[in-house]
Amino acid sequence: MEEKKIKKPELLAPAGNFEKMLTAFHFGADAVYLGLKRFSLRNFAGNFTLDQLSEAVTVANELGKKVYVTLNIFPYDEDLEEIEYILFELNTIKPHGLIVSDPAIFLLAKELTDIDVHISTQLNVMNTKTANFWFKQGVSRIVVARELNLNQISNMCKNANGEIEVFVHGALCIAYSGRCFLSLYMTGRSANRGECTQSCRWNYKLLEEAERPGQYFPIEEDERGSYIFNSKDLCAIPVLDKLIDAGVASLKIEGRMKSMHYVAVTTDVYRTAIDLICEGKREDFEKMKDSFVEELSRVSNRGFTTNFFEGTPDSSSYNFESSKYINQFAFVGSVVNKTEEYIEILLKNPLSKGEIVELRDRGLKVEKFKVEKLFAANNGEEVEKGNPNTVVRVYGNFNCGVNSIVRK
Ligand code: SF4
Incomplete structure (x- = not known):
């Protein structure tokens, strides 16, 4: 019901x-x-x-x-x-x-x-x-x-x-947001002035204590170090x-x-x-x-x-092993023009002929395809590879709107 x-x-x-x-x-x-x-x-x-x-x-x-x-x-x-x-x-x-x-x-x-x-x-x-x-x-x-x-x-x-x-x-x-002075203390760049260096995500090791020279506190998780915060x-x-x-x-x-x-x-x-x-x-x-x-x-x-x-x-x-971001896909670019015959993509990363990409539109819509041919949008010439900040054209009647994204 x-x-x-x-x-x-x-x-x-x-x-x-x-x-x-x-x-x-x-x-x-x-x-x-x-x-x-x-x-x-x-x-x-x-x-x-x-x-x-x-x-x-x-x-x-x-x-x-x-x-x-x-x-x-x-x-x-x-x-x-x-x-x-x-x-x-x-x-x-x-x-x-x-x-x-x-x-x-x-x-x-x-x-x-x-x-x-x-x-x-x-x-x-x-x-x-x-x-x-x-x-x-x-x-x-x-x-x-x-x-x-x-x-x-x-x-x-x-x-x-x-x-x-x-x-x-x-x-x-x-x-607590706004009550952190770690970045300011470590680098002189204040989180409260929009300059946080994310010091909480650094790889820390505890220093030796004054009375016990040469002894270090065992906080390392493994050989990659310890991301305690x-x-x-x-x-x-x-x-x-x-x-x-x-x-x-x-x-x-x-x-x-x-x-x-x-x-x-x-x-x-x-x-x-x-x-x-x-x-x-x-x-x-x-x-x-x-x-x-x-x-x-x-x-x-x-x-x-x-x-x-x-x-x-x-x-x-907490993630004690790494502070790096996990990314399963690389962003290729966004669709800036669409007709029934082709889409034009403003590239943020390189795209080459033969690569398999996903067109991702709203409503969790995904269309996977192989880039058989690639054309420069400004002169229509076929290219092997498109570089970041250029617009490329891919022919096909794709089911997507302008501002949908392409990833690989
Ligand atoms: S991201 Fe980390 S260092 Fe920056 S304000 Fe937040 S807790 Fe502090």
């Missing part, structure tokens, strides 16, 4: 640049979050200029989607003048929300704009009273701390006076139905610095799963859970954990 439909939460995807935003929208994101060139805590992502943001908001409005701007740095006094200027500009561009951490930026956003303000996970909101404090100040949404279990999230959704947003997928800190990535698929039942307003995917392949696949999997749950097809969701996780494991990950959702994480939530 079909169950009754429940309120669908927003699916919120990362957009490290304009292309990734288009990919996220194509694969089913309701909204994206992105950073400007400064003050967004991801200084190493591509990020957006104010002009690009303006274009992004126009595209989103046309598609009925939303764009949220992260301004979640912890600023010094000398940063505030530039932040005021940016807020002034943002009030003209009108993104659909501003994600902030610092009370100074919150106050300036309220003073200088009429844009909705969301409180970032960097502020570690852990309880309903704190949430309601912020709602009383005029924020419209809180991205709660990643250290809450399902009961605590459910309680906040019931009793807080505004929207609750939760991270469902992506990399995790071993520290290296958390696996969050994957909420096993508990997604429970988060939706709890009344979470927005489900967020981490990863503004991740690839277009990652954005496409994570967005598509969570889009499909959310639709099944909310459209009363829970048996199908249960049956597909393993295949969802399998597909997610094909894009960069460090193994998966449900983190705090099901209780305090134990040692199985």
Whole structure:
């Protein structure tokens, strides 16, 4: 028997640049979050200029989607003048929300704009009273701390006076977000200024203790060393139905610095799963859970954990052997043009004649084919190999849309 439909939460995807935003929208994101060139805590992502943001908001409005701007740095006094200027500009561009951490930026956003303000996970909101404090100040949404279990999230959704947003997928800190000084201490680059060097994922060995020269603490796991702080990535698929039942307003995917392949696949999997749950097809969701996780494991990950959702994480939530990303596929490029006769692919990695690739479109659609012939899109000449940042044409009536992706 079909169950009754429940309120669908927003699916919120990362957009490290304009292309990734288009990919996220194509694969089913309701909204994206992105950073400007400064003050967004991801200084190493591509990020957006104010002009690009303006274009992004126009595209989103046309598609009925939303764009949220992260301004979640912890600023010094000398940063505030530039932040005021940016807020002034943002009030003209009108993104659909501003994600902030610092009370100074919150106050300036309220003073200088009429844009909705969301409180970032960097502020570690852990309880309903704190949430309601912020709602009383005029924020419209809180991205709660990643250290809450399902009961605590459910309680906040019931009793807080505004929207609750939760991270469902992506990399995790071993520290409370925003309260980690490891990178600053080790390298002088502060996580709270968008420059985290991921020091928690380095290969550590304990030093000898002063009274016992020459003796080292035996923490090595094996010859590869020991990655003692290296958390696996969050994957909420096993508990997604429970988060939706709890009344979470927005489900967020981490990863503004991740690839277009990652954005496409994570967005598509969570889009499909959310639709099944909310459209009363829970048996199908249960049956597909393993295949969802399998597909997610094909894009960069460090193994998966449900983190705090099901209780305090134990040692199985850490990857002690390696901090490298696991990738089952190499991203080839994205489809930028499609006719009934051919597709054109903007390459991000080389593609050669004879290679077998997968065309991956929304709805978990995969079409595998051999590249029999390859043509340069600019002059139509046949080529043996296409190089990154060129557009190649492959003939065939493929069942895909523009912004679908190709991988091998
Ligand atoms: S060093 Fe690790 S725990 Fe600390 S902020 Fe960076 S990623 Fe997070």
